[in-house]
Amino acid sequence: MHVIVTGGSSGIGLAIAKLYASRGNRVSLLARHQGRLEQAQAEILSLPGIKSSQVQIASVDVASAAQAASSVESCEGSFGPCDILIAAAGIVEPCAFDAMPATVFDEQVSINLLGTANAVRAVYKGMKDRRDGRIMMISSGAALIGIFGYTAYCASKSALSGFAEALSAEAAAFGVRVSICFPPDTLTPQYRREISMRPAEAEILMDSVKPWSAETVAARIVRGVDRGKAKVHFGWSLAMLAYFGPLIKPPLMWWFSRKTRKIIGKKAGSGLGEGGRLRF
Template sequence: MHVIVTGGSSGIGLAIAKLYAARGARVSLLARDKARLEEARAEIAMLPGVDSAFIRTASVDVASAEQTTEAVRLCEASFGPCDILVASAGIVEPRAFDAMPASVFDEQISINLLGTANAVRAVYKGMKSQRSGRIMMISSGAALIGIFGYSAYCASKSALAGFAEALSAEADAWGVQISICFPPDTMTPQYAREIALRPREAEILMGAVKPWSAEEVAARIVRGMDRGRQKIHFGFSLTALAYFGPLIKPLLLWWFSRKARKIFGDEAHSGLADAGKQSFDRDK
């Protein structure tokens, strides 16, 4: 069995790669950072019973269709056709929309959405010809509801849900299984960076949520794929939001809006009062 994991150098992708490697699968890791890829390869090779010859790495920017196609071609030349693709490569840079440069917005769309599509495209024809294969797209709990400061991330991750659903309608007749999962906050190197960038307003509105470990998330994803599940959710709140969103979201969004108006309204009022005082002082 050949498993290809994009974003496989760290976080959820690496944790999933470890689980499949421990089963004896041939694993190909795709990511941008060569040094981190080698570190990931060494970590997997240290697992009991894992043959380092069955681990391959490829430095690639999944936002490039050409790079991704070529990397997958080389991996398949070494380990045979891809049986399982886990599209885990992703990036998040939370900022208020009007403070987010277009380049930062575009990068999140390019990697999270187009990068997933590029990886899927690179293996899909081969899976169709074999009439078998499994594809897992890693979305996010942020796909289920809009979050302050996450306009690009929510847009890119929610778009994956539509992509997975539409592709599943095409792939089913060919024996190719399309799945998607919606992980919660997860302890990864990227999460640490995200928290450092998260706007204060988002912290106030969202409150403190204990993140899952990458190993917990990976185990649920692999277990769900083994069972042929098309959608995988995590925790009571996100599962309820996924299944009862039309009923729950209006109340949640109303509450967020009310809280935001109170927080920002007080700040705006304070700011206007300070500005007025300064103007009055200058006129005296």
């Protein structure tokens, strides 16, 4: 079986790749940075029982449809048709909307949404023709509720829900299973960078759910793919948001708004503007 993992050089993507490789599958890792890809490949090959012929890497920016198509074609040429696609490539840059450069907003949408669509497009026709294949899109718990400072991230990850549902409706008749998952904060290199940029207002909501390990998240995702689950949720609070959001979110957002106003008021009183910058 050939498994392609975008964003496979670290975090959730790498943890998923390790699981599939440990099962004896052929795994293709796609990511932007060649050096990190090589390190990830070495990590996988260091695991017991894994052969060098099982793992290949490809440096690619999935935000480019042409690059994604070319890389997938090359990977399939070496390891055969893609049986499972894990679309895990993603980026997050928390910042208040009016302080966020347009390029930063656009990059998150390009990688998180368009990058996923480009990877799916690259494997989808072959899966349809063979009438077999599985696609798992990695969204986020942030897709379930709007979070202060995460306008671009929430928008891009929420959009994946509509994409997955619509594609699933098209793909079902051809034997292709499309799934989506909504991980919580996960202990990855990206999370450690993100946490240093996270606004205090966002911590009101996000600190209520403790981060999971990448290995635990990966295991649940792979189990969801095995079982053909359309949606994979993590933990009680995020599952409640997913299933009962229209009931839960209004009072939650009212409470959050009150807390946010207090924080902004304290910043104004101390002479600090948004993002902790001094105001003159």
